[in-house]
Amino acid sequence: MTAPPRSLFDKVWDAHVVTTRPDGQALLAIDRHFLHEGSFHAFGMIDHAGRKVRRPELTFTVADHYVPSHARSQPIADPEIANMVTLLDANAARHGLRHFGLHDPAQGIVHVLAPEQGLTLPGLTIVCGDSHTSTHGAFGALAFGIGATEVSHVLATQTLWQRRPKTMRVTIDGTLGPHVTAKDLILAVIAAIGADGAAGHVIEYAGSAIRGLSMEGRLTVCNMAIEAGARAGMIAPDDTTFAFVEGRPFAPKGALFDRAVAHWRGLPSEPGAVFDREVTLDAAAIAPTVTWGTSPETAVPVTAAVPDPGAEADPGRAGQMRKMLDYMGLAPGTPLEDVPIDRVFIGSCTNARLEDLRAAAAVLRGRRAVVPGLVVPGSVPVRRQAEAEGLDRVFADAGLEWGEPGCSMCVGINGDLVPPGQRCASTTNRNFPGRQGPNARTHLMSPAMAAAAAVTGRITDVRKLGGR
Amino acid sequence: MEPFVTLTAVAVPLDIANIDTDQLLPARFLKKPRSAGYGNFLFHDERKPGFPLDDPAYAGARVLVADRNFGCGSSREGAVYALVDGGFRCVVAPSFGDIFAANAAKNGLLTITLPDDAVAALRRRLQRTPGATVTVDLPAQTLTDPDGAVLPFAIDPFKKDGLIAGLDDVALTLQQQDAIDAFDRADAEARHWLVPAGP
Ligand code: SF4
Numbered sequence: 001m002t003a004p005p006r007s008l009f010d011k012v013w014d015a016h017v018v019t020t021r022p023d024g025q026a027l028l029a030i031d032r033h034f035l036h037e038g039s040f041h042a043f044g045m046i047d048h049a050g051r052k053v054r055r056p057e058l059t060f061t062v063a064d065h066y067v068p069s070h071a072r073s074q075p076i077a078d079p080e081i082a083n084m085v086t087l088l089d090a091n092a093a094r095h096g097l098r099h100f101g102l103h104d105p106a107q108g109i110v111h112v113l114a115p116e117q118g119l120t121l122p123g124l125t126i127v128c129g130d131s132h133t134s135t136h137g138a139f140g141a142l143a144f145g146i147g148a149t150e151v152s153h154v155l156a157t158q159t160l161w162q163r164r165p166k167t168m169r170v171t172i173d174g175t176l177g178p179h180v181t182a183k184d185l186i187l188a189v190i191a192a193i194g195a196d197g198a199a200g201h202v203i204e205y206a207g208s209a210i211r212g213l214s215m216e217g218r219l220t221v222c223n224m225a226i227e228a229g230a231r232a233g234m235i236a237p238d239d240t241t242f243a244f245v246e247g248r249p250f251a252p253k254g255a256l257f258d259r260a261v262a263h264w265r266g267l268p269s270e271p272g273a274v275f276d277r278e279v280t281l282d283a284a285a286i287a288p289t290v291t292w293g294t295s296p297e298t299a300v301p302v303t304a305a306v307p308d309p310g311a312e313a314d315p316g317r318a319g320q321m322r323k324m325l326d327y328m329g330l331a332p333g334t335p336l337e338d339v340p341i342d343r344v345f346i347g348s349c350t351n352a353r354l355e356d357l358r359a360a361a362a363v364l365r366g367r368r369a370v371v372p373g374l375v376v377p378g379s380v381p382v383r384r385q386a387e388a389e390g391l392d393r394v395f396a397d398a399g400l401e402w403g404e405p406g407c408s409m410c411v412g413i414n415g416d417l418v419p420p421g422q423r424c425a426s427t428t429n430r431n432f433p434g435r436q437g438p439n440a441r442t443h444l445m446s447p448a449m450a451a452a453a454a455v456t457g458r459i460t461d462v463r464k465l466g467g468r
Numbered sequence: 469m470e471p472f473v474t475l476t477a478v479a480v481p482l483d484i485a486n487i488d489t490d491q492l493l494p495a496r497f498l499k500k501p502r503s504a505g506y507g508n509f510l511f512h513d514e515r516k517p518g519f520p521l522d523d524p525a526y527a528g529a530r531v532l533v534a535d536r537n538f539g540c541g542s543s544r545e546g547a548v549y550a551l552v553d554g555g556f557r558c559v560v561a562p563s564f565g566d567i568f569a570a571n572a573a574k575n576g577l578l579t580i581t582l583p584d585d586a587v588a589a590l591r592r593r594l595q596r597t598p599g600a601t602v603t604v605d606l607p608a609q610t611l612t613d614p615d616g617a618v619l620p621f622a623i624d625p626f627k628k629d630g631l632i633a634g635l636d637d638v639a640l641t642l643q644q645q646d647a648i649d650a651f652d653r654a655d656a657e658a659r660h661w662l663v664p665a666g667p
Pocket of ligand 1: 064065109110111130132348349350406407410411428429
């Protein structure tokens, strides 16, 4: 009897099971552990218990959430914020960890930095105390977010107790239309399956539209797997993946790289591999997409109007819609393209890589923004390259601010907040109430769409404006 | 962490889907030490007139009956600290964010998943008589509503054992030390590229 065909997920999972308990819980070996400033609770827990970091050589710390977007040569003014950055420096130093601190030449958002540095590789298990760890699945890694107690467990043991999740394959075939990007694709997926549609599942994204994406686009798609409730998102590694990895600072080199690639070529799902759920979408049917509510599942084509709760049959659902419209300050039936915006934010681990900045610059080149905006590259290398290409000039000429790398206005904890009641066209991943600041209103969209909104001062179908 | 066995307490209904961890604990409180009293930050920006958690009729509530996708979003364990420090021991909902549910179990907060209509009916029942109590029996895996109707629930046995014992997982894992060492040795042979060389 031959073994049943296995999926990418099956292969990565099976290769990392140290032991399984009779109740089905598996102890998984962890290959990469990333930590950011928010991990101070976890360091406190191992320190309190007198435990050491078991595999410091697999553990990396990154300052991203609290770092300032401006004036980095100055001390951080807010003592509590400054403390978060220096506390991580101290924890990393005490445990002997490779630390990408505020002034490191590779510094950036952890989910941008790790792929860029070659720390993220196919077939690895990767965890971080951050829900968007799913991003790294773009390489065919099993990558997921964990909480502080689990972070402390990984620090102490380099393993994690997990129950084998269910699997879902999302197949997107066909070709994306002009100005339709990976961001529009993933927003359409979330709208189709719901904000908890993939709860308890690991998603594998498949199909010709996925294979046609660059690594940047794949990272965007896997980044938002968590916004559909998924434990992780994965994409089979292929030549696009290997070409991206080759030559990166921490990636295997020479003969070791060749051996790794030979191994990685065996990772993709085999024909006939069975998934607990299958979802299919047609890439050609996806329009530039924006959200109208306070959940990423409220994504609709930009050509649509704000939906009417009165037309919703389910009273519970209608009530939820009214609450969201009230928070967002929107009237049912308003065409989305008539919604004025107050500011734009281009950045975050979803959309702050070079391809994203180029797409935004293509729309902004030779144009002026009519609202204030902030562009924050995902890492120092992205920032340097963007400057080498003159993208920073394009943003400055358009009237937008050019920031230093970090999470910035995605979550606002470094002080970059959307003022209360203001409406922000944002390339981030969460439009939750208060996410970008108390009473801030967030519309999620692609970098090109955010750039178009900056130019017109309202939500705009970038296809009508076009790039330059 | 405090072991969880049985609990009889006031349950407060919250008719909002997709309550994310940013709402449970706004991001600006994430830099606070646990000693700052996370209970004070619970739902900090949602505390508007009419918010059920501020309704004196539900005073002393230790059970939260929520709607689908509770605890979605950010992995911040502080959201669980805020609930626990705010007095809650149990959340009932049709579905939970996976990371939130894992964090909850590590901190003695029981998450009970029940079908949508059962949770909706329970919320309506609690709204009819604010301050009514429910009973949770974890070993028996049952929730008893204010009318005495018994709702059985499923729970991962690993999670259940951990909640009842109130134990630290690291101690359990360290019993597997030999297996972990053996795994690491074999893996180092199979994947020579595992440990990054560095630039
Ligand atoms: S950019 Fe936003 S979503 Fe990404 S890690 Fe930072 S705060 Fe989280």
